[in-house]
Amino acid sequence: MSHYEKALKAKAELNTVSPSFCLAKWLQVSLHLTTGRTHSCYHPRSHKIPLKEIERGPSALHNTEYKKKQRKKMLEGTRPVECLYCWTVEDMPGDLLSDRHYRSAEDWAMADMDIIRSMPWDADVKPRYLEVNFNQACQFKCTYCSPQFSSSWMAEIKQYGFYPTTFGYNRLEWFKKNDLIPYGPDEKNPYVESFWKWWPEIYPHLRIFRMTGGEPLIDPNTALVLDYVIHHPHPKLTISLTSNLCPPDKNFQQFLTAVSELLQKNAIENFFLYASIDSVGKQAEYIRSGLDYQKFNENLERYLEIPGTEISFILTFNCLSAPGFRPYLEWLLNLRNKYSKGKQRISFDTPFLHHPSFLSLQVLTPEWKKSMQETVAWAEEIYRDRPEALDGFTSMEIDKFKRVLQWTCAPVVDFDIQMNRANFFFFFTEHDRRRGTNFLKTFPEMKEFWNQCEQESRSFKQATV
Ligand code: SF4
Ligand code: SF4
Known part of the structure; x- marks a missing residue:
């Protein structure tokens, strides 16, 4: 089945819960531990994770009171304003499919549809797709x-x-x-402590775990992961990492090993490496x-x-x-x-x-x-x-x-x-x-x-x- 066909099928299934229901709000999360912020998915603006919430338990890194209220709206058929990215696409002429349908159609999401729909709106959920930046250390x-x-x-x-x-x-x-x-x-970071x-x-x-930065290969948390x-x-996990490919040699060798x-x-x-580069040579x-540039290529x-x-x-x-x-x-x-x-x-x-x-x-x-x-x-x-x-x-x-x-x-x-x-x-x-x-x-x-x-x-x- 093509991506499009899967998304079309997901649309029909999501609609049996509500026309604003999206599995990414439950199962996907980006954690910006450097600033103590989160969002699900990455389209809405990130919001602060209150320290008092993670003191009660680390699952608040993803399940903040704020995010749970957005989930409640979705279950009730109200559109969270923060998801404007998708509503704009869905309101355009032509009955277009939005990221709400594409993301929910992903294998890591749709497999849990029945579990999520039967949970109370304020339940704590374990994500399947987690993206994290531990540290803003970067030499670039x-x-x-x-x-x-x-x-x-x-x-x-x-x-x-x-x-x-x-x-x-x-x-x-x-x-x-x-x-x-x-x-x-x-600096001592309570969000990183909570993560561990x-x-x-x-x-x-987890099905997908992504590490970004800063430069993840100069951050000790990456080696720990x-x-x-x-x-x-x-064996069901895909790991990915975004790097500038120029960390110190010792770190890069450890990574390769x-x-x-x-x-x-x-x-x-699977393992997937993302490397950012926008031109060639001196430019x-x-x-x-x-x-x-030479080291990057090597x-x-x-x-x-x-x-x-x-x-x-x-x-x-x-x-x-x-x-x-x-x-x-x-x-x-x-x-x-x-x-x-x-x-x-x-x-x-x-x-x-x-x-x-x-x-x-x-x-x-x-x-x-x-x-x-x-x-x-x-x-x-x-x-x-x-x-x-x-x-x-x-x-x-x-x-x-x-x-x-x-x-x-x-x-x-x-x-x-x-x-x-x-x-x-x-x-x-x-x-x-x-x-x-x-x-x-x-x-x-x-x-x-x-x-x-x-x-x-x-x-x-x-x-x-
Ligand atoms: S509705 Fe769209 S913006 Fe909101 S969580 Fe789902 S995919 Fe992201
Ligand atoms: S490598 Fe990434 S984190 Fe570092 S300066 Fe460039 S864009 Fe920013």
Whole structure:
């Protein structure tokens, strides 16, 4: 059965409970232990986990009083406002399926439909899909990241203050006001302590466990999890981890050893690595400060040498990805050619960046948009020559590229474009000053665009401390 058919079937089953019922509210959870926040699923804004609730028991990490009230609404057929993402899709013409149907249709969710529907609304539930970030320790300062997720960003902002865009990018006061200041990497964190109390209880029930960061491979909790799983095999569990692939060698070697052991012993169903990279070479290093492109590739190959491993690249499409778009796809095809024999081991996703808006693809000039169109046309040609080939592209991937293009070329208000280009100039001028980089040396082909941004900047005022 296709994803679509499964989701259609799930829709009918969910409707027997209510038209707003969604299994993800019970069975899927993201835990941001660094800030003590949670959401189910990840579309609604995260909310704070009250410390007094986890003092009564660690299951409150997922089953907060707030979340239980949203579940009650779903059982009664009321739409929780926080799930607007799905209601918007469902209210569009054409009877579209939303993530509510797709997520609930997943095997890890639908198998428990009858159990969930028969529980009281305020029951504590053990999740099947758990995503966790333990720590904001990270040696990178990617341009679009923030002090909330990276300790290196935090250190820089503490030293120099926010970036002087018109609104003050990565202003610490904003994070304080929104209760988003994380526990430091070495600080005692009651949410992490609670997690470890809860872990043995939920572990046998999990089907998917994801670790994100910060950089999970420099966080000791990651090694503890992998060690636990080696000693408590769980053949129905899929583990995944998102990494920047440049942790210290010792940590990376430990990680490789653990993954080999897990796979050799069939201790889990599957292991999946996600690695973020948005361009190639020096340009990739500029976008993600801290990246060592050569080391990234070496570590990638070390990982792929382990039989049975798979990787998915996350290309967070931002305006600086445009010049390297075609070389990036060529790099991917080379990897596929080398490692995907008989089975696809290399996949990728292309989410496009919305925030900060001055880095979005929409700030680009028509020439750059045209160059991206040419790359997509080139990829389509490869697809037409060798449809679905393991060392080519899939139709789904071609569709993704087209969606990126659609977003890039969507009409935008003139004033927003002008302000975003001005902020682009303000941000990278300061970036080069603080980090000793040189935008024009790294992106010489963007000189005209840079000049245009500089010109726009004359009409705007930078935020001052
Ligand atoms: S209704 Fe949509 S937004 Fe809400 S939990 Fe389900 S999938 Fe997520
Ligand atoms: S590697 Fe991840 S956590 Fe670290 S700065 Fe980049 S995006 Fe942020």
